[in-house]
Amino acid sequence: MRKTLMGNHAAAVAVRLARTGVVAAYPITPQTQVVEALAEMKATGEFPGRFVRVESEHSAMACLVGAAQAGARTFTATSSQGLAYMHEMLHWVSGARLPVVMAEVNRALGAPWILWTDQTDSLAQRDTGWLQFYCSTNQEILDATLIAYRVAEELLLPVMVCYDGFTLSHTYEPVDVPDQALVDRYLPPIQYPYALDIKEPRAFSALPKPQEYFRLRRRMDADMQRAQEEVAVAEEEFAELFGRRYSAVEGYQAEDAEVLLVTSGAPASTALDAVDRLRAKGLKAGNLRIRQFRPFPTAQLRRFLRPGVKLAVVDRNYSMGHHGIFCEEIKSALYAMPNPPQVFGYVAGLGGGDITPELLCEAWEDCAAGRGDLNAPVWLEDSR
Amino acid sequence: MTVKTSIPATEGLSAGHLACQGCGATLSMRYALKGLGQETVLVIPACCWTILAGPAPMSSVDVNVVHSPFACAAATACGVKHGLVSRGDEATCVVAWGGDGGTFDIGLQALSGAADRDEDILYVCYDNEAYMNTGIQRSGGTPRGAWTMTTPGPAGADRPKKDLDAIIAAHRPRYQATATPAYAEDMVRKFKKARAIKGFRFIRILAPCPPGWKYESGDTVALSRLAVQTGMFPLWESEEGRFRLNLSPGKRKPVGDFLRRQARFRRLTAEDEAAIQAQVDAAWEDFAKRA
Structure with missing residues (x-):
């Protein structure tokens, strides 16, 4: 169905379509409308997932660490100072191999205070082990978010979907909102292989030896390299189902x-x-x-x-x-x-x-x- | 002679943990797990228990452990709970288990947020009154006068211990309690009780620490008991705001009995000790009014 959506709402619609289990949300301009839209959908019952109004971006990402470790599909959105504030957690998420997806609405960093867009906020997270997609249209925000879940859960690596504050986030464009049934075909329920299991207790992210850490990091990079191919495959299947083609x-x-x-x-x-x-x-x-x-x-x-x-x-x-x-x-x-x-x-x-x-x-x-x-x-x- | 206790015989903590001799935080975990049972997830921020839970791939406890960064045990625990509930598991008890640094100081914001939202978690602070895992630095939980590596002068710590219990109480938690391992039955009972309550729950444990408090490792239980008997660490609980003293020490022992057995207080003068005694006496007058 074709709708006229602002970029932030396109992201929220994608999160609903993905049947996301846990959303942790904290407001920051220009991202706020993403979580407002999800709160609204939660209130009307359109979004049946858990909606946690955390007290900071650091806690937003920490909450998703817990939820993803418990096996849930997760989402948050942030911008600028908020992203910088959760920096520590970005490393933790990728290191713990949790397939978190986040909308990152690009906004310049202070000082001085600045509200409008630039990409230094997300690009400064280069070495955190997250995949990063950069969108040019509102349609792409919706599509890239669905692709992000697909790729994140295949690779067990987190994905940041980045788009320009105000220029895209607050601008209305026609967006094709796909049918739920089609999205369900593209994105089956999450099967996180290392979800905690009460019957089989394990310790997650416990201290390893340097050699083990080295190997874990090497394996993580191998999966990041594999992402080149996996993203292409996910984009190809997306094109077949939805008729819109993307490439890196x-x-x-x-x-x-x-x-x-x-x-x-x-x-x-x-x-x-x-x-x-x-x-x-x-x-x-x-x-x-x-x-x-x-x-x-x-x-x-x-x-x-x-x-x-x-x-x-x-x-x-x-x-x-x-x-x-x-x-x-x-x-x-x-x-x-x-x-x-x-x-x-x-x-x-x-x-x-x-x-x-x-x-x-x-x-x-x-x-x-x-x-x-x-x-x-x-x-x-x-x-x- | 056989002593009958209410404490379950089950052991959730194995003998191969990495704690120092006489570690109060380890005794506390042992009793906590007896009260909580196996359907429990522990979320542990940076603290002694990061190490005590065991290096990968080992674990010293028989429940799931999710390690978290320092500032966010409470937020991570909330996430585990929401994740489990979203997958249909309402029964598992999610417990954040942090030291005083991770609770009084760096983790306070996330803790306040979780308490404010009445998240369905149990937050446990094992309070050994300084950053012990990094080698005894002053935290918001350190009492006035105590020596630490970052309060090395003759006066020791120059500020009183932060009143965390009052901060938590201001959030109106479902359940709040204090506990210390010398009173094991009381502690196990409180964990059982907390487990059965829905919503935000908080237990602060006074956990004596031989290297940090500077006493002989065999004295942990004695000091834990003296903290209560001198009235310095009252055992109480509060359910939906209904306050109850669990143990009235009767005639309280002088605070010196507790203080003088620890070299961290070696530099306290007679006047310092008298001032602490006066504070404890005043606090008990307040308790008498509340209880």
Whole structure:
């Protein structure tokens, strides 16, 4: 059924469709509507799962550690400071191999106080052992959440579904809400293999020896690497059932492009417009949308790269003293190629400034004209 | 001679645990499990019991243990309960089992949240009055005058012990009690009782600690008993706000009997001791009014 939903409600609808067992919720702008919508569905009986109004984000994730260990399908949502506050628990969840799914509505971090979007909050959780998906439309928020459960429960690794605060979270778009029966086919009830069993008492997350810890970490990475394949399989089956196809890296006009914009999140849909404008001027422009940040889709990215192509990576996030984070990751991913393309970094829209088609065209043209600096990012300010 | 007790003969704690000799927290676990039975999940934050429960793949207890980070035993326990209920298991008792650091200090927010929501869990604080697992640092549970590694000066800890019981009581829990291992029957009875009640329950155990309190390991039960007999640690319970003293010590022993057997209080002067005595006397006047 087609509905007009804001991004936050698309996430909440997906959680209901997934028949999630336990939701732990704490408010923070711009995520709050996700848990409000679930509270409303709980009140009307539409959402039959448990709804726990915890007193902090740290407790939200701790509550899900307990619930997931007990074998339940779990969900929470957060943003920015809230995500930073639960950082400790993010490591715990992945280390305990719990398939928690979380909506992460991207919002910049203080100080100073800031409400609007950028991706530094979620990208700073790079090493916590969570898969990360970045959405560009409200439809994708719903779809990626369903895919996230499928993948998390297959790999026993947690998944963060990230989308831009306000730009997507508070914006209405037409969204196809799939039938419950179809979702049930895609997402059978959770069968967590290490759920605690009263008849067979065990100790969970007890102290191991260093060698055992080392092996557990190595196994975790192997499963994270396996995620490349598992996510692709889950996306393929999703396409067969629901008719919408996703992949870790999506190209637009990429085949013959001389310079490729590289974007993620909502600006990745703006980039399609920018590419059209550049093409209309006869310029060989294209765009690569990175949908998946962990595991980093190195092989999928390389498939789009012809010799001589240049990449203009537009980051709405930043690692102080270094680069935009996608730019840095892409450089690392391409280093081992025989003739790696030149990668130029553009930083834009930190703290929620608009990333307009004009700004993206400016980045593309700057890169095409050879004005970029391989060693330092260009800071692009929207002058309007 | 055979002594008949009300304590179940079942043992949930095995002999191979890793506790120090004379550990009060270990005796407490033994009695707690006798009262709770096997349909129990323990959630343990960072504390001595992180170690005592055994390194992987061993376990010193015969119930499920879910280890949690320091600040969130209460929240994790809530999650276990909600997860079990969502899967149709209403019967299992979920118990958060933390030390005083994880309860009075870093875990207080999550504990307050769980109590405020009247979550169906039992929170147990085994209070050994300092961060013992990290090697005896001052916590909110440390009494004034006690030596710790972070209160090394001649005056010891310069602030009184935080009144956690009052903080918990302000949340109006379903059940709240104190216990200490010298009074084993009282402790087992309280765990049985707490287990049968639905909603948020809280038990604070005074758990003597030989290396932290600096006394001979054979004196644990004696000190546990003296804490009650001197009136420094009254045994009471409160059900839906109805307060009851469980043991009236009659003529209370002087607090010095408890304090002087512990080298952590070695630097207390006669005036300090008199001040503590006066505080205990005043507290008992309050108890007399409440009970």
